[in-house]
Amino acid sequence: MSEQVTTTARPLPGAPVAEAVYAEVTDRVAALRAAGTVPALATVLVGDDPASAGYIRMKQQRAADLGFASPHLHLPADASTADLAAAIDSLNADPAVHAILVQHPIPAHLDYARALLRIDPAKDVDGLHPTSLGRLAAGLPGPVPCTPAGIEALLAFHGVPVAGRDVVVLGRGTTLGRPLAMLLAQKRATADAAVTVVHSGVPDWARHTRRADIVIAAVGVPGILCPEHIRPGAVVVGGGVRYEGRRLLPDVDEACEAVAGAITPRVGGVGPTTVAMLFRNAVELAEQATHP
Numbered sequence: 495m496s497e498q499v500t501t502t503a504r505p506l507p508g509a510p511v512a513e514a515v516y517a518e519v520t521d522r523v524a525a526l527r528a529a530g531t532v533p534a535l536a537t538v539l540v541g542d543d544p545a546s547a548g549y550i551r552m553k554q555q556r557a558a559d560l561g562f563a564s565p566h567l568h569l570p571a572d573a574s575t576a577d578l579a580a581a582i583d584s585l586n587a588d589p590a591v592h593a594i595l596v597q598h599p600i601p602a603h604l605d606y607a608r609a610l611l612r613i614d615p616a617k618d619v620d621g622l623h624p625t626s627l628g629r630l631a632a633g634l635p636g637p638v639p640c641t642p643a644g645i646e647a648l649l650a651f652h653g654v655p656v657a658g659r660d661v662v663v664l665g666r667g668t669t670l671g672r673p674l675a676m677l678l679a680q681k682r683a684t685a686d687a688a689v690t691v692v693h694s695g696v697p698d699w700a701r702h703t704r705r706a707d708i709v710i711a712a713v714g715v716p717g718i719l720c721p722e723h724i725r726p727g728a729v730v731v732g733g734g735v736r737y738e739g740r741r742l743l744p745d746v747d748e749a750c751e752a753v754a755g756a757i758t759p760r761v762g763g764v765g766p767t768t769v770a771m772l773f774r775n776a777v778e779l780a781e782q783a784t785h786p
Protein backbone atom coordinates (compact mmCIF):
# COMPACT_ATOMS: atom_id res chain seq x y z
CA MET A 495 0.00 0.00 0.00
CA SER A 496 1.38 3.42 -0.96
CA GLU A 497 2.41 5.85 1.80
CA GLN A 498 1.84 8.74 -0.65
CA VAL A 499 -1.65 9.92 0.26
CA THR A 500 -3.37 12.71 -1.55
CA THR A 501 -7.01 11.81 -1.00
CA THR A 502 -9.25 13.46 1.56
CA ALA A 503 -11.11 11.14 3.90
CA ARG A 504 -14.83 10.51 3.52
CA PRO A 505 -16.59 12.39 6.34
CA LEU A 506 -18.71 10.42 8.82
CA PRO A 507 -21.08 13.05 10.25
CA GLY A 508 -23.21 12.30 13.30
CA ALA A 509 -26.25 14.44 12.48
CA PRO A 510 -27.94 12.06 9.98
CA VAL A 511 -27.37 9.17 12.38
CA ALA A 512 -28.96 11.16 15.19
CA GLU A 513 -31.92 12.13 12.98
CA ALA A 514 -32.58 8.47 12.17
CA VAL A 515 -32.50 7.63 15.89
CA TYR A 516 -34.85 10.54 16.68
CA ALA A 517 -37.32 9.33 14.05
CA GLU A 518 -37.40 5.91 15.71
CA VAL A 519 -37.67 7.44 19.22
CA THR A 520 -40.54 9.70 18.10
CA ASP A 521 -42.55 6.65 17.00
CA ARG A 522 -41.85 4.82 20.26
CA VAL A 523 -42.82 7.86 22.35
CA ALA A 524 -46.05 8.18 20.38
CA ALA A 525 -46.86 4.51 21.04
CA LEU A 526 -46.24 4.95 24.78
CA ARG A 527 -48.39 8.07 24.89
CA ALA A 528 -51.18 6.32 22.98
CA ALA A 529 -51.10 3.62 25.67
CA GLY A 530 -51.37 6.26 28.43
CA THR A 531 -47.71 6.68 29.48
CA VAL A 532 -45.88 9.98 29.10
CA PRO A 533 -42.20 9.02 29.12
CA ALA A 534 -40.23 11.27 31.46
CA LEU A 535 -36.51 12.04 31.47
CA ALA A 536 -35.63 13.93 34.67
CA THR A 537 -32.54 16.12 34.78
CA VAL A 538 -30.48 17.22 37.78
CA LEU A 539 -28.13 20.20 37.61
CA VAL A 540 -25.89 21.15 40.52
CA GLY A 541 -24.47 24.68 40.47
CA ASP A 542 -24.47 27.35 37.81
CA ASP A 543 -21.81 26.33 35.31
CA PRO A 544 -23.04 28.04 32.10
CA ALA A 545 -21.90 25.20 29.81
CA SER A 546 -23.76 22.59 31.91
CA ALA A 547 -26.85 24.80 32.08
CA GLY A 548 -26.67 25.09 28.28
CA TYR A 549 -26.49 21.31 27.86
CA ILE A 550 -29.51 20.89 30.13
CA ARG A 551 -31.49 23.47 28.11
CA MET A 552 -30.56 21.71 24.87
CA LYS A 553 -31.61 18.31 26.24
CA GLN A 554 -34.88 19.69 27.62
CA GLN A 555 -35.70 21.27 24.27
CA ARG A 556 -34.99 17.98 22.54
CA ALA A 557 -37.07 16.13 25.14
CA ALA A 558 -40.01 18.45 24.47
CA ASP A 559 -39.61 18.05 20.68
CA LEU A 560 -39.70 14.26 21.04
CA GLY A 561 -42.72 14.24 23.36
CA PHE A 562 -40.99 13.49 26.67
CA ALA A 563 -41.81 15.16 29.96
CA SER A 564 -38.59 16.53 31.47
CA PRO A 565 -38.92 17.44 35.15
CA HIS A 566 -35.86 19.34 36.32
CA LEU A 567 -34.16 19.71 39.72
CA HIS A 568 -31.63 22.51 40.13
CA LEU A 569 -29.46 22.35 43.26
CA PRO A 570 -27.24 25.20 44.42
CA ALA A 571 -23.46 25.00 43.90
CA ASP A 572 -22.97 24.41 47.64
CA ALA A 573 -25.41 21.47 47.76
CA SER A 574 -24.15 18.70 50.02
CA THR A 575 -23.73 15.01 49.21
CA ALA A 576 -26.89 14.40 51.26
CA ASP A 577 -28.80 17.07 49.25
CA LEU A 578 -27.84 15.44 45.97
CA ALA A 579 -28.67 11.97 47.30
CA ALA A 580 -32.09 13.24 48.46
CA ALA A 581 -32.79 14.75 45.04
CA ILE A 582 -31.88 11.48 43.30
CA ASP A 583 -33.92 9.48 45.83
CA SER A 584 -37.00 11.62 45.16
CA LEU A 585 -36.70 10.91 41.42
CA ASN A 586 -36.03 7.21 42.07
CA ALA A 587 -39.25 7.07 44.09
CA ASP A 588 -41.38 8.95 41.55
CA PRO A 589 -43.24 6.44 39.33
CA ALA A 590 -43.83 9.14 36.71
CA VAL A 591 -40.05 9.44 36.15
CA HIS A 592 -38.54 6.77 33.90
CA ALA A 593 -35.00 8.04 33.38
CA ILE A 594 -32.61 10.20 35.43
CA LEU A 595 -29.71 12.27 34.17
CA VAL A 596 -27.26 13.97 36.55
CA GLN A 597 -25.46 16.52 34.40
CA HIS A 598 -21.69 16.07 34.46
CA PRO A 599 -19.53 17.74 35.78
CA ILE A 600 -20.82 18.39 39.28
CA PRO A 601 -18.98 20.68 41.75
CA ALA A 602 -15.63 19.27 42.92
CA HIS A 603 -16.75 18.69 46.53
CA LEU A 604 -19.30 16.12 45.26
CA ASP A 605 -18.50 12.64 43.95
CA TYR A 606 -20.05 11.95 40.53
CA ALA A 607 -19.42 8.18 40.75
CA ARG A 608 -21.28 8.12 44.07
CA ALA A 609 -24.20 10.05 42.53
CA LEU A 610 -24.36 7.55 39.66
CA LEU A 611 -24.48 4.69 42.16
CA ARG A 612 -27.47 6.30 43.86
CA ILE A 613 -29.57 6.24 40.67
CA ASP A 614 -32.00 3.32 40.44
CA PRO A 615 -30.45 1.12 37.69
CA ALA A 616 -33.95 0.86 36.17
CA LYS A 617 -33.72 4.64 35.52
CA ASP A 618 -30.03 4.77 34.50
CA VAL A 619 -30.29 6.72 31.26
CA ASP A 620 -26.50 7.12 30.88
CA GLY A 621 -25.93 3.38 31.12
CA LEU A 622 -23.00 4.04 33.45
CA HIS A 623 -24.33 2.48 36.66
CA PRO A 624 -22.28 -0.62 37.55
CA THR A 625 -25.43 -2.71 37.08
CA SER A 626 -25.76 -1.46 33.48
CA LEU A 627 -22.04 -1.98 32.80
CA GLY A 628 -22.35 -5.46 34.28
CA ARG A 629 -25.28 -6.24 31.98
CA LEU A 630 -23.22 -5.03 29.03
CA ALA A 631 -20.32 -7.28 30.09
CA ALA A 632 -22.73 -10.22 30.47
CA GLY A 633 -24.36 -9.55 27.10
CA LEU A 634 -27.74 -8.86 28.72
CA PRO A 635 -30.14 -6.16 27.49
CA GLY A 636 -30.02 -2.84 29.33
CA PRO A 637 -29.07 0.79 28.84
CA VAL A 638 -25.74 1.03 27.00
CA PRO A 639 -23.40 4.01 27.62
CA CYS A 640 -24.44 6.67 25.14
CA THR A 641 -21.15 7.55 23.42
CA PRO A 642 -20.15 3.93 22.69
CA ALA A 643 -23.68 3.12 21.49
CA GLY A 644 -23.56 6.21 19.27
CA ILE A 645 -20.25 5.15 17.75
CA GLU A 646 -21.58 1.68 16.87
CA ALA A 647 -24.65 3.31 15.30
CA LEU A 648 -22.50 5.84 13.41
CA LEU A 649 -20.31 3.15 11.84
CA ALA A 650 -23.38 1.09 10.90
CA PHE A 651 -25.25 4.07 9.45
CA HIS A 652 -22.33 5.04 7.21
CA GLY A 653 -21.84 1.47 6.02
CA VAL A 654 -18.43 1.00 7.63
CA PRO A 655 -17.94 -2.75 8.03
CA VAL A 656 -16.94 -3.66 11.58
CA ALA A 657 -17.50 -7.42 11.79
CA GLY A 658 -14.28 -9.38 11.59
CA ARG A 659 -12.12 -6.28 11.32
CA ASP A 660 -9.29 -5.01 13.53
CA VAL A 661 -10.57 -2.21 15.76
CA VAL A 662 -8.15 -0.45 18.09
CA VAL A 663 -9.62 1.68 20.88
CA LEU A 664 -7.19 4.23 22.32
CA GLY A 665 -8.31 4.76 25.95
CA ARG A 666 -9.94 2.50 28.55
CA GLY A 667 -12.05 5.03 30.46
CA THR A 668 -15.35 3.97 32.01
CA THR A 669 -17.45 6.37 29.93
CA LEU A 670 -16.03 5.55 26.55
CA GLY A 671 -13.11 3.23 25.79
CA ARG A 672 -13.93 0.31 28.08
CA PRO A 673 -17.66 -0.04 27.31
CA LEU A 674 -17.00 0.61 23.61
CA ALA A 675 -14.53 -2.27 23.48
CA MET A 676 -17.10 -4.57 25.10
CA LEU A 677 -19.81 -3.39 22.73
CA LEU A 678 -17.86 -3.80 19.48
CA ALA A 679 -16.69 -7.28 20.49
CA GLN A 680 -20.28 -8.50 20.99
CA LYS A 681 -21.79 -11.08 18.65
CA ARG A 682 -23.88 -8.88 16.36
CA ALA A 683 -23.77 -7.85 12.70
CA THR A 684 -22.81 -4.23 13.54
CA ALA A 685 -20.09 -5.36 15.99
CA ASP A 686 -18.27 -8.72 15.95
CA ALA A 687 -14.88 -7.00 15.70
CA ALA A 688 -11.40 -8.08 16.81
CA VAL A 689 -10.96 -5.34 19.41
CA THR A 690 -7.68 -4.22 20.98
CA VAL A 691 -7.64 -1.65 23.77
CA VAL A 692 -4.51 0.49 24.31
CA HIS A 693 -3.86 3.14 26.95
CA SER A 694 -1.16 4.92 28.90
CA GLY A 695 0.19 1.57 30.08
CA VAL A 696 1.10 0.74 26.46
CA PRO A 697 3.73 3.37 25.56
CA ASP A 698 4.15 2.02 22.01
CA TRP A 699 0.39 1.98 21.35
CA ALA A 700 0.97 3.26 17.80
CA ARG A 701 2.26 -0.22 16.92
CA HIS A 702 -1.36 -1.33 17.36
CA THR A 703 -3.19 1.66 15.87
CA ARG A 704 -1.00 1.53 12.74
CA ARG A 705 -2.28 -1.91 11.78
CA ALA A 706 -5.94 -1.24 12.62
CA ASP A 707 -8.78 -1.07 10.11
CA ILE A 708 -10.65 1.23 12.50
CA VAL A 709 -9.04 3.46 15.14
CA ILE A 710 -11.21 5.06 17.80
CA ALA A 711 -9.66 7.80 19.93
CA ALA A 712 -11.16 7.89 23.44
CA VAL A 713 -8.57 9.74 25.48
CA GLY A 714 -9.18 13.45 26.06
CA VAL A 715 -5.67 14.57 25.05
CA PRO A 716 -5.93 17.05 22.16
CA GLY A 717 -4.17 15.93 18.98
CA ILE A 718 -2.87 12.67 20.47
CA LEU A 719 -3.76 10.69 17.32
CA CYS A 720 -1.60 11.87 14.41
CA PRO A 721 -1.23 10.74 10.77
CA GLU A 722 1.83 8.63 11.59
CA HIS A 723 -0.31 6.61 14.03
CA ILE A 724 -2.77 5.35 11.41
CA ARG A 725 -2.66 3.19 8.33
CA PRO A 726 -3.48 5.03 5.07
CA GLY A 727 -7.14 4.37 4.29
CA ALA A 728 -8.07 3.44 7.87
CA VAL A 729 -11.34 4.58 9.41
CA VAL A 730 -10.80 7.09 12.24
CA VAL A 731 -13.40 7.98 14.87
CA GLY A 732 -12.74 10.83 17.27
CA GLY A 733 -14.54 10.32 20.58
CA GLY A 734 -12.23 12.06 23.03
CA VAL A 735 -12.35 15.82 23.43
CA ARG A 736 -11.14 18.42 25.88
CA TYR A 737 -12.85 21.75 26.37
CA GLU A 738 -10.86 24.93 26.90
CA GLY A 739 -13.60 27.38 27.70
CA ARG A 740 -16.02 26.93 24.83
CA ARG A 741 -13.29 25.67 22.50
CA LEU A 742 -13.48 21.99 21.69
CA LEU A 743 -10.11 20.28 21.23
CA PRO A 744 -10.41 16.79 19.69
CA ASP A 745 -8.06 13.84 20.22
CA VAL A 746 -7.65 13.44 16.46
CA ASP A 747 -5.12 15.73 14.78
CA GLU A 748 -6.65 17.50 11.79
CA ALA A 749 -3.90 16.18 9.49
CA CYS A 750 -5.37 12.66 9.85
CA GLU A 751 -8.02 13.76 7.34
CA ALA A 752 -5.44 13.49 4.55
CA VAL A 753 -4.47 9.93 5.47
CA ALA A 754 -7.67 8.25 6.71
CA GLY A 755 -10.15 6.60 4.35
CA ALA A 756 -13.07 7.88 6.40
CA ILE A 757 -13.15 10.08 9.49
CA THR A 758 -15.58 11.77 11.86
CA PRO A 759 -15.65 15.56 11.51
CA ARG A 760 -13.96 17.58 14.24
CA VAL A 761 -17.32 19.03 15.22
CA GLY A 762 -20.61 17.18 14.67
CA GLY A 763 -19.25 13.64 14.70
CA VAL A 764 -19.73 11.59 17.85
CA GLY A 765 -21.43 14.38 19.88
CA PRO A 766 -24.84 14.33 18.15
CA THR A 767 -25.03 10.54 18.26
CA THR A 768 -24.30 10.58 22.01
CA VAL A 769 -27.31 12.84 22.70
CA ALA A 770 -29.54 10.77 20.41
CA MET A 771 -28.62 7.60 22.31
CA LEU A 772 -29.57 9.27 25.58
CA PHE A 773 -33.12 9.58 24.27
CA ARG A 774 -33.09 6.06 22.88
CA ASN A 775 -32.13 4.80 26.35
CA ALA A 776 -34.83 7.01 27.91
CA VAL A 777 -37.63 5.64 25.74
CA GLU A 778 -36.37 2.12 26.31
CA LEU A 779 -36.46 2.60 30.11
CA ALA A 780 -40.01 3.98 29.87
CA GLU A 781 -41.04 0.95 27.80
CA GLN A 782 -39.42 -1.39 30.34
CA ALA A 783 -41.24 0.32 33.23
CA THR A 784 -44.55 0.07 31.40
CA HIS A 785 -44.20 -3.47 30.00
CA PRO A 786 -41.47 -5.11 32.11
Ligand SMILES: NC(=O)c1ccc[n+]([C@@H]2O[C@H](COP(=O)([O-])OP(=O)(O)OC[C@H]3O[C@@H](n4cnc5c(N)ncnc54)[C@H](OP(=O)(O)O)[C@@H]3O)[C@@H](O)[C@H]2O)c1
Pocket residue numbers: 641664665666667668669670671672692693694695699712713714715718733734735736764765768
Ligand atom coordinates in the same frame (compact mmCIF):
# COMPACT_ATOMS: atom_id res chain seq x y z
N1 LIG B 1 -18.08 13.18 22.36
C1 LIG B 1 -18.82 12.90 23.42
O1 LIG B 1 -20.04 13.07 23.42
C2 LIG B 1 -18.14 12.32 24.61
C3 LIG B 1 -18.87 11.67 25.61
C4 LIG B 1 -18.20 11.06 26.67
C5 LIG B 1 -16.82 11.19 26.76
N2 LIG B 1 -16.16 11.90 25.80
C6 LIG B 1 -14.72 12.10 25.86
O2 LIG B 1 -14.06 10.87 25.73
C7 LIG B 1 -12.81 10.93 26.39
C8 LIG B 1 -12.66 9.71 27.25
O3 LIG B 1 -13.64 9.75 28.27
P1 LIG B 1 -13.50 8.80 29.54
O4 LIG B 1 -14.48 9.24 30.55
O5 LIG B 1 -13.51 7.39 29.09
O6 LIG B 1 -12.03 9.29 30.00
P2 LIG B 1 -10.99 8.77 31.05
O7 LIG B 1 -11.66 7.90 32.05
O8 LIG B 1 -10.22 9.95 31.48
O9 LIG B 1 -10.06 7.82 30.17
C9 LIG B 1 -9.04 8.31 29.34
C10 LIG B 1 -8.20 7.15 28.84
O10 LIG B 1 -7.16 7.67 28.03
C11 LIG B 1 -5.92 7.06 28.41
N3 LIG B 1 -4.80 7.98 28.20
C12 LIG B 1 -4.60 9.19 28.78
N4 LIG B 1 -3.46 9.74 28.32
C13 LIG B 1 -2.93 8.84 27.46
C14 LIG B 1 -1.77 8.83 26.69
N5 LIG B 1 -0.90 9.86 26.69
N6 LIG B 1 -1.51 7.75 25.91
C15 LIG B 1 -2.36 6.70 25.88
N7 LIG B 1 -3.51 6.67 26.59
C16 LIG B 1 -3.78 7.73 27.38
C17 LIG B 1 -6.07 6.75 29.87
O11 LIG B 1 -5.17 5.73 30.19
P3 LIG B 1 -5.08 5.09 31.68
O12 LIG B 1 -6.30 4.24 31.83
O13 LIG B 1 -3.83 4.29 31.66
O14 LIG B 1 -5.06 6.26 32.63
C18 LIG B 1 -7.54 6.33 29.95
O15 LIG B 1 -7.68 4.97 29.67
C19 LIG B 1 -12.81 12.28 27.13
O16 LIG B 1 -12.12 13.20 26.35
C20 LIG B 1 -14.26 12.67 27.18
O17 LIG B 1 -14.43 14.07 27.19
C21 LIG B 1 -16.79 12.44 24.74
